[in-house]
Amino acid sequence: MLSENKNPTINHNPGHVKHDGHNMTGFIIFLCSESIIFFAFFVGYGILKVTAPVWYPEGIDGIAVKEPLINTVILVSSSFVIYFAEKSLHKKNLWGFRSIWFITMLMGSYFVYGQYIEWSELSFSLQSGVFGGMFYLLTGFHGLHVITGILLMGLMLYRSFLPNNYQRGEMGVESVSLFWHFVDVIWIILFVLIYLWQ
Amino acid sequence: MTIINYDQRLVKSKNPYPRGPNDWKRFFSFNTDAKVIGIQYIVTALFFLLLGGLLGMLVRGELITPPSDLFDPTVYNGLYTMHGTVMLFLFLFPMLSGLTNLLVPPMIGAPDMAFPKLNALAFWLVPVFSIILLLSFFVPGGPASSGWWSYPPISIQNPLGKMINGEMLWITAISLSGISSIMGAVNFVTTIIRMRAPGMGFFKMPIFIWTVLAAQLLQLLGLPALTGGAIMLFFDLSFGTSFFRIEGGGDPVLFQHFFWFYSHPAVYVMVLPVFGIFSELFPVYARKPLFGYKFVAVASFGITILSLVVWVHHMFYTGTPMWMRNLFMFTTMLIAVPTGVKVFAWIATLWGGNLRLSTPMLFCLGGLFNFIFGGITGVMLATVPVDIHVGNTYFVVAHFHYIIFNTIAFGIFAGIYHWFPKFTGRMFYEGLGKVHFALTFVGATLNWLPLHWAGLLGMPRRVASYDPEFAIWNVIASIGAFILGVASIPFILNMVSSWVRGKAAPPNPWRAIGLEWLLPSPPPHENFEDDIPTVLNEPYCYGLDKPFVQDEQFYIDKSFKKH
Numbered sequence: 001m002l003s004e005n006k007n008p009t010i011n012h013n014p015g016h017v018k019h020d021g022h023n024m025t026g027f028i029i030f031l032c033s034e035s036i037i038f039f040a041f042f043v044g045y046g047i048l049k050v051t052a053p054v055w056y057p058e059g060i061d062g063i064a065v066k067e068p069l070i071n072t073v074i075l076v077s078s079s080f081v082i083y084f085a086e087k088s089l090h091k092k093n094l095w096g097f098r099s100i101w102f103i104t105m106l107m108g109s110y111f112v113y114g115q116y117i118e119w120s121e122l123s124f125s126l127q128s129g130v131f132g133g134m135f136y137l138l139t140g141f142h143g144l145h146v147i148t149g150i151l152l153m154g155l156m157l158y159r160s161f162l163p164n165n166y167q168r169g170e171m172g173v174e175s176v177s178l179f180w181h182f183v184d185v186i187w188i189i190l191f192v193l194i195y196l197w198q
Numbered sequence: 199m200t201i202i203n204y205d206q207r208l209v210k211s212k213n214p215y216p217r218g219p220n221d222w223k224r225f226f227s228f229n230t231d232a233k234v235i236g237i238q239y240i241v242t243a244l245f246f247l248l249l250g251g252l253l254g255m256l257v258r259g260e261l262i263t264p265p266s267d268l269f270d271p272t273v274y275n276g277l278y279t280m281h282g283t284v285m286l287f288l289f290l291f292p293m294l295s296g297l298t299n300l301l302v303p304p305m306i307g308a309p310d311m312a313f314p315k316l317n318a319l320a321f322w323l324v325p326v327f328s329i330i331l332l333l334s335f336f337v338p339g340g341p342a343s344s345g346w347w348s349y350p351p352i353s354i355q356n357p358l359g360k361m362i363n364g365e366m367l368w369i370t371a372i373s374l375s376g377i378s379s380i381m382g383a384v385n386f387v388t389t390i391i392r393m394r395a396p397g398m399g400f401f402k403m404p405i406f407i408w409t410v411l412a413a414q415l416l417q418l419l420g421l422p423a424l425t426g427g428a429i430m431l432f433f434d435l436s437f438g439t440s441f442f443r444i445e446g447g448g449d450p451v452l453f454q455h456f457f458w459f460y461s462h463p464a465v466y467v468m469v470l471p472v473f474g475i476f477s478e479l480f481p482v483y484a485r486k487p488l489f490g491y492k493f494v495a496v497a498s499f500g501i502t503i504l505s506l507v508v509w510v511h512h513m514f515y516t517g518t519p520m521w522m523r524n525l526f527m528f529t530t531m532l533i534a535v536p537t538g539v540k541v542f543a544w545i546a547t548l549w550g551g552n553l554r555l556s557t558p559m560l561f562c563l564g565g566l567f568n569f570i571f572g573g574i575t576g577v578m579l580a581t582v583p584v585d586i587h588v589g590n591t592y593f594v595v596a597h598f599h600y601i602i603f604n605t606i607a608f609g610i611f612a613g614i615y616h617w618f619p620k621f622t623g624r625m626f627y628e629g630l631g632k633v634h635f636a637l638t639f640v641g642a643t644l645n646w647l648p649l650h651w652a653g654l655l656g657m658p659r660r661v662a663s664y665d666p667e668f669a670i671w672n673v674i675a676s677i678g679a680f681i682l683g684v685a686s687i688p689f690i691l692n693m694v695s696s697w698v699r700g701k702a703a704p705p706n707p708w709r710a711i712g713l714e715w716l717l718p719s720p721p722p723h724e725n726f727e728d729d730i731p732t733v734l735n736e737p738y739c740y741g742l743d744k745p746f747v748q749d750e751q752f753y754i755d756k757s758f759k760k761h
Contacts, residue, residue, distance in 0.1 A: 022312040026388040033380055033418040040426030040459075044441070044452055052447045126439055130447045133439035137430065 021168065027175045031182050038186050041138055045193055048130050057128035062198045063135075071114040072191050075146075078107035079184040082177050089170055094160065097173075101157055104180070108150045115143050138190055145183045152176045214759035215722040228322065230314035231723060232299045233621060235321050239296025240614070242324055246288035247607075251683060253281035258645075258679035261672045266662035274662035275343035276335075276364070282346030283331065283368065287375045290468050290606065292324050295382050297613055298410050298471065300621055302386060304714035305404050307395025307731060309724040312388040320381035327374035334367040342368035345660060347457055350442035350450045354434045361436065369432045376425045383417040386410060395713065395726075397733040397748075404712060404737050405494055409474030412498040413467045419506060420460040420467075427456025451516055458509035466505040469601065470498055472609030473540055476562055479616055480544050481738045482710040483559035484551025488738040490543045500536030508533060514582050515589045523582045530580035534573065541570060557631030558616040564639045565608030572600030575650065590660075592671075593653025599646045611638070611689075618693075619707050623720040624700030630692040637685035644678025705757040711737045711746050716753040729756070 049055060056062070082104045088096035119139075126136045156176050159165050224234050225241070257278050260268040269277065299317065303310055311317045334341040341364040344353040353365055390411050394403065431453060433439040440446020442453045481488045488494065510518055510526040544566055553559065575597040578584050588594065611634075618626050652671040657664055664672070706715040713733070717725060731747035739746065747753065 022388045022392045025392055026313060026316075026384050029387050029418060030380070030384050033384070033422055036419060036422035037426045037429075040423040040456060041430075044426070044430065044456070047452055048441070048447075048449060051449060054447045126433070126437055130440055133430075133433060133441055133448075137433065137439070137441075141429075 021171060023171050024175060027178065031178065035182070035186070038141075038189075041134075041141065042189060042193060045134050045138065048134065049197075052130050054129060056131050057124045060124055063122070063195065065195045067114065067118060068191065068195050071111050071118075072187065074107050074114075075111045075184055075187055078104050078111075079181050081107065082180050086170075086173060086177050089166075089173055098157060098160055101153060101160075105150055105153045105157070108146055108153070108180075112143060112146055112150070115139060115146075135194060138194065142183070142186055142190055145186070149176065149180050149183050152179065215718055215727070215756070228318050230310075230318045232303050232311045232314065232317060233721065233723075235317055236296045236298075236300030237621065238321055239292045239299060239324070242328075243289050243293035243296060246284055246292070246328065248686060250281055250284035250289050251686065253277055253284060255679050255683050257281055258676040260662055261664070262676040264664050264666045264669055264672075269662065271662040272343065273340065275345075275660070276341045278660060279343050279345055279368075280331075280335075280341050283342070283372075285602070286346060286464075287372060288324070288328050288331070290602070290610075291375065291379060292321075293610055294413075294468060294471050295320070295379075297475075297610070297617075298382075298386055298414075300617065301406060301714065302389055302410060303393075304620075304717060304721055304725050305407055305712060306390065306393060306398060307713050307726055307733070308389060308393035309727070311385050312393060313385050316381050317385050320378045320385070323374055323378035323381075327371040327378070330367055330374070331371035334364040334371075337362055337364055337367065339363050347454075347461065348431065349457075350431065350434065350453050351444070353431065354442065356435055363435075365435055366432070369428050369435070373425060373428050373432075376421050376428070379417055379421055383414040383421075386414040387418065390414075395730050395733050401492060401495065402733050402736045403495070404474075405477035405488065405491070405498075406471065406474035408495045409470040409477075409498045412502040413470040416463045416467050416470075416502050416505065420463040423456050424460035427453055427460075430456075451513070454513050454516060455509070458512045459506075462509040462512060463502075463505045465598075465601065466501055468606050470501065472565070472606050472613075473498070475609045475613040475616075476544055476566060477540070478712070479558055479562045479612055480547045480551075481740055482616075482708050483554045483556065483562070484548050485554075485740050486547055486551040487740050487742060488543065488736075489546035490539070491736050491738055493539050494543045497536035497539040500539075501533060504529060504533045504536065511580055511585070514585045527580055527582050531577060534577055537573060541566070541573070556615075557626070557628060557635055558612045560632065560635045561608050561612035561615065561638075564635065565605050565612065568600055568604035568608065568642070572597060572605055575600065588653055590658060591653035592649040592657045592659055595659050596646045596649035596653055599649075604642045604646065608638070608642075611635075614693075616708070617714075618696070619703030620714055620717075620719050620721070622697050622700075623703050624696050625703050625707065626692050626696040626700060630688045634685055634688040634692065637681055637688065641678045641681030641683075641685055645675050645682060646678070648672075648674040648678075705754075711739065713737070713747070716747070716750070716757055718757045718759075729753070 081100060085097050085100035085104060088100060119136075124132045124135075126132055153176055156173050159172065224231075225238055229235065229238075256269070257274070260266065260274055260277075266274065299311070302308070331341075338360060339358045342348065342353070343364065348365070348368065356363055356365065390403075390407055400408075430439070430441040434442050434448070440448040442448045442450045444450060477488055477494055508526060508530045510522055511530045514523050514526075555563075575593070579588070579594065579597055615626060615631055618624070648671040652668045652675075653659075655668060657668040657671075703719040705718050707719075708715075713726075713731065714721070716731065731749070731753055733747050735744045735746055737746055
């Protein structure tokens with residue numbers, strides 16, 4: 001019945017032991033998909049800006065760039081900071097990781113604060129024509145992603161205090177860091193579209 | 199040498215597969231087993247097929263006479279909108295997710311999906327958004343009634359001025375459905391890329407897996423565009439923005455771009471797995487290898503790529519510039535090439551085969567026949583002058599029902615019958631299956647074939663009353679619709695009664711090649727457990743002297759072992 005000696009090098013492969021940790025693959029696929037929503041918004045923004053008969057709401061002929069630029073610099077540099085946090089973790093420098101990671105969180109929080117200040121000082125609202133809607137939609141949707149990123153970082157920070165947390169790899173930290181880079185790149189495109197292309 | 203290792207494995211493997219869980223309560227719980235989730239999806243979807251069919255029969259009941267006598271025209275608008283929405287988002291997508299969940303892990307030799315919890319969550323969103331959608335029947339103003347495509351400005355009118363209205367519930371339900379689909383897509387793609395059995399390179403995967411991969415990549419690329427559009431529509435409807443409001447400087451046609459950028463590929467998301475089912479079943483029931491395996495496999499990706507650049511053909515009559523019309527006419531016609539590759543491969547597979555006309559094969563043959571017909575009317579509609587002439591008439595309705603019901607639903611029925619013994623462990627009743635097929639084929643043909651004529655004569659879609667000259671076609675169509683309703687009786691009878699007391703199914707009742715057929719029926723909880731076979735060839739070598747997996751006899755013997 002069973003051909004033991006015919007083919008001694010036969011290969012019966014273990015099953016579920018092998019499949020543990022496709023989280024990174026799944027997360028990258030998800031991010032690619034998520035970027036399409038932003039892509040759709042950006043394309044919509046571009047088309048409406050080019051074709052709309054009236055773009056800026058009445059009494060406004062542009063928006064200030066200076067404060068958002070400071071915000072941008074902080075968010076973009078936080079992407080480098082998080083890279084160093086990840087690097088310290090790879091070197092098993094746990095406290096180095098925690099402190100640099102926390103600095104990234106602070107920088108992200110400052111960005112959200114700056115965004116809040118900007119929103120509260122603007123003279124137009126969500127209902128002010130196409131530009132008003134687009135402005136709040138894009139910055140709001142991006143802001144939600146920033147807040148999500150900060151919350152995820154908080155979770156990773158909490159988890160770093162759990163014993164044996166990194167026994168199965170550092171996939172959580174790597175994923176959150178990737179997400180942060182993603183949020184950052186989206187902001188750069190958004191900044192160019194809204195603030196520089198006036 | 200390795201012989202020692204092998205013997206140890208053999209000792210372990212001599213144990214039969216453990217008995218699968220046999221507790222009906224697991225189907226009503228948050229279960230992470232892909233096989234349970236698959237059946238949850240399929241049963242839920244079949245329930246909504248009945249509901250959507252009922253709505254469809256109400257629509258046909260209204261249209262059996264020229265004046266709008268059965269329903270008020272406003273109610274009629276709600277009926278066809280909900281019919282389309284229920285059929286697409288509550289029947290077809292969950293149904294295909296269910297089949298995919300059942301089939302992907304065993305077909306590639308994986309124990310489960312890559313993210314079982316995410317999988318369960320994706321399923322449990324279905325009842326949530328279904329309830330939200332169906333609740334819209336009970337809010338003031340009734341359900342959404344701007345058609346399943348929900349074009350502004352009609353969709354953002356909100357005449358009663360209420361915050362919670364049918365349209366708002368519709369958008370919420372569709373967005374949740376989108377989230378569920380994205381969760382599913384991430385899961386399926388990761389599983390297929392990372393969890394295949396050893397030796398199963400891309401060009402040894404079953405075609406069904408190829409088509410699922412192509413379809414789910416399409417979900418990932420297209421669906422977010424609709425989500426983006428839906429968010430903007432929601433803001434326009436509820437928060438007074440003017441993205442699509444012409445009076446606020448917005449552009450209603452922009453929504454159509456967002457909508458069709460996804461919703462045209464959505465047709466391929468649904469039809470590709472059905473192409474996969476055809477490609478799996480024809481070789482089994484014709485006892486011949488699949489003709490041109492590699493071409494059929496690659497053609498799936500040809501369809502994926504092309505389908506992302508054809509969406510404007512839905513908008514030929516909405517003031518699209520001429521160069522755009524010509525460009526999209528060209529790309530749309532180009533998609534007939536990879537599709538044609540598949541159709542010719544199926545016909546060549548059937549040619550000279552030893553056909554077994556059992557129920558799954560009958561549904562496949564019927565589906566292929568209808569698909570060729572629907573494909574030809576599709577090429578007609580891709581032609582700009584024809585489309586401008588028959589756009590928004592019953593010709594379009596007839597065309598897409600030939601694809602969506604007469605092809606996709608036929609393929610789904612074929613798949614359900616074919617894999618029913620594998621996943622329930624019971625054989626179905628062949629006679630009832632044949633009655634189901636005969637009623638479905640006659641009903642579907644009577645329902646949608648005459649509507650081509652009504653459309654060519656100029657009968658517009660989405661109206662409750664029409665000119666009496668179209669009456670004869672509508673009477674025939676309505677009779678067809680009621681026959682389709684009757685066809686569900688032998689189907690339900692068959693499924694329920696065979697699952698409860700059908701004959702026990704052997705592991706491989708159709709003498710098919712494929713990893714899932716090397717497992718007992720029903721498969722154990724983790725499929726192959728610690729004995730995952732090494733794949734040597736693609737699963738279509740009928741009548742050829744090519745082994746499918748290493749040490750095939752071992753797996754066959756094991757699958758017959760009683761618990």
